[in-house]
Amino acid sequence: MSHHIELPPLPYAQDALVPVISAETLSFHYGKHHKAYVDNLNKLVAGTDLAELPLEKVIAATVGKADKAGVFNNAAQIWNHTFFWHSLRPGGGGAPTGAVAGGIDAAFGSFDNFKKEFANAAMTQFGSGWAWLVADKGALKVVKTPNAETPLTAGMTPLVTIDVWEHAYYLDYQNRRADFVAAVIDKLLNWEFANANLARVG
Numbered sequence: 001m002s003h004h005i006e007l008p009p010l011p012y013a014q015d016a017l018v019p020v021i022s023a024e025t026l027s028f029h030y031g032k033h034h035k036a037y038v039d040n041l042n043k044l045v046a047g048t049d050l051a052e053l054p055l056e057k058v059i060a061a062t063v064g065k066a067d068k069a070g071v072f073n074n075a076a077q078i079w080n081h082t083f084f085w086h087s088l089r090p091g092g093g094g095a096p097t098g099a100v101a102g103g104i105d106a107a108f109g110s111f112d113n114f115k116k117e118f119a120n121a122a123m124t125q126f127g128s129g130w131a132w133l134v135a136d137k138g139a140l141k142v143v144k145t146p147n148a149e150t151p152l153t154a155g156m157t158p159l160v161t162i163d164v165w166e167h168a169y170y171l172d173y174q175n176r177r178a179d180f181v182a183a184v185i186d187k188l189l190n191w192e193f194a195n196a197n198l199a200r201v202g
């Protein structure tokens with residue numbers, strides 16, 4: 001069996017995001033959920049022409065294809081989760097810096113307005129999905145995507161994301177998604193990562 005796609009390492013220890021995200025949640029979320037997407041994808045593409053493609057090419061080759069939904073869902077979830085881990089850091093959150101700060105002010109008027117819009121996207125994503133800050137044709141935007149969908153396939157550049165699948169917060173917050181989202185925005189968002197992503201599109 002091909003093991004072409006590997007589970008990327010977490011960029012910090014499993015207890016590094018305590019108390020916002022417990023070590024138990026990270027252990028399940030990374031060690032079980034994220035790993036399962038990797039294992040599933042490797043099984044699904046084994047022996048096919050997708051097996052040798054890098055992850056982003058697998059996503060691009062399968063998006064919107066009903067007969068490839070399983071491959072797309074697992075591939076996009078691998079990418080989204082790796083991006084999510086890097087969107088967080090111990091001691092993060094609060095006001096952004098650098099070009100992202102200017103882009104947020106230009107697009108939303110203020111950091112407070114951005115926070116409201118980002119939290120609102122996270123709260124109004126019905127069921128499972130993701131809230132994103134993206135760069136789209138030179139402007140920053142907040143978007144939400146259902147299930148495994150990712151703004152990558154719409155030609156947008158993700159800057160940071162929040163996973164709002166229940167598995168992301170249920171052990172720590174039960175049904176209180178709003179508390180999880182507010183804590184991530186206030187204490188974990190990795191603005192250095194957002195600036196690095198924005199710098200790549202110029």
Ligand SMILES: [Fe+2]
Nearest residue numbers: 163165167168
């Ligand atoms: Fe997740």
